[in-house]
Amino acid sequence: MAALLEVEHINAGYGFLQVLWDVSLKVEEGEFVCLLGANGAGKTTTLRTIAGFLKPTAGDIRFEGKSIAKTPAYQISQMGISFVSESLNLFTNMSVRENLLLGAYRVLDKKKQLEALDFVFSLFPRLKERERQLAGTMSGGERKMLAIARGMMSMPKLLLVDEPSLGLAPQVVVAVFEALQTLRKEGVTILLVEQNVPSTLRITDRGYVMEYGKIVLEGPSKELMNNEHVRVAYMGI
């Protein structure tokens, strides 16, 4: 059977600047996959292209066997891919609850919305406490959790998470990673982009390593952790 998400030989970029060169990757259902690499390697661009905010100039992206390379971003979201961006894109002047309800915008069933709300509150009890607070007035870690929770509100088939550890205190990073692990145990398929290589490899099943807009390495996380190149370049060992 075909994988949940198949990215095949895509090129993409911003205007004349091509960032991705022949990138291919695959995410099977139920898998927790990571995409690693240094700054400017093209990880974020890859996620943006999958989420539909950038269009590939070559190659194809298939989700559940259907091509989504030319589909607008909002339709991709409606098909069941949730994208949690680096800058979070929260609705800062709305309460936590309103942000979450908007996360379930494509869920029309009121009952399912409330179920999803209970689910994310059980994952992040902190958000339950802050239900009526404005999203813009929360701390960085809480906002990150809200963004992930908003992404989960529609019960997506695939969750794309872009650098959740960026700009967070180490303790908060641990909390966010634990939340992702819990999601994984709940059976959510996740594609995670990270720079924090050791911790990411510890919690994921499989990984890709990007350099200069190309995928240079791939394999199960355990093997990558022992890979000479990864150890030297990203873990400083």
Added chain:
Amino acid sequence: MEATRVQPSFGERLMLNLRSRPAAWIMIAMTLGFLVIIGIFAGPSQLVNTIVTGGMWALMAVGLALVFGVMNIPHFAHGDSFMIGAYVAYFVFTPIQASLRDNPNPVLSAVGPLIAWAAAALVGFVVGAIMEKLVFYPLRQRTRKGWVMNTFLLTVGISFVLVYGTNLILGPNFRGVPNYWNMPPIVIGSVRLTMERIAAFVVAIVAIVAFWIFLSSTRTGRAIRAVAQDEMGAEMVGINLNFIYTLTFALATAMAALAGASLLFMFPAYPTVGLKPLYFAWYVVMLVGLGNVQGAIVGGFIVAVLQTLTQQFFGVSYEDVVPVVVMILVLLLVPNGIFGSEVKGIQEQ
């Protein structure tokens, strides 16, 4: 499960908004004070007039604030939506009136004006949707560079086309309806209230309240606010931006058309009838802060009070001067407007 309020009410939001804004407090206090002065010196009927116009400016300004907040369009054709509403109401209502003359019908004479107003709002909605799809949608597909300036020029162009198109087809004649209902005015003490004024005020308040409820507690209304705050975030949760843009523009146009229709007894329909409401709606949104919808509601009444005061104490010809002077002073002292502006896009361009 314990019933939790989804979000703060209008009053709470307004209070939250006002807490850190002394300028808004001062203006509101002054407005209330001046309302009392108007009531004492100019008579209660002027007071009623002020409140009616206030409701109308608020109705116009809400649409303007919304279009600017959600789409970043400085809408200078908003007055022409008012004009369209006035014409539609005239052309729907006159045949009704004529048929009533031949065979009187109490039900039709009571609801006739309402039919005309509903028709105006509906036509406004459709015209707004067409305008958005025909003009702003193609521009958005092409480029977002210089968006505010480009759309400003486009709306001015649309305004010219609509004004002179109307002039060409219908001529410059005034088409008015002196009274919608053939009823004697209601007299309370020394105040004479015509049915038209009461209805115009009620329509403005009902439309604003309904719109507020729509924005704050429906799925689509929430989506409109989401687009105003973060477009990419809105797309990420699956909101179709193009649909929201078209809907927003259509709603704003419908509200302006409704204002034009319900004020037909004060402003007869002619090609440039929309200019004055346009200017006053702009005074309102600049005074309260661009894109601020709740501010626009309060601001409508502030500007109406300024207007009545000027008419009473300086004469009608100074009607524009005083609000503009106040606006300049406010912008000098509080550049974001007294309620603060809520605009996402300008800085990004």
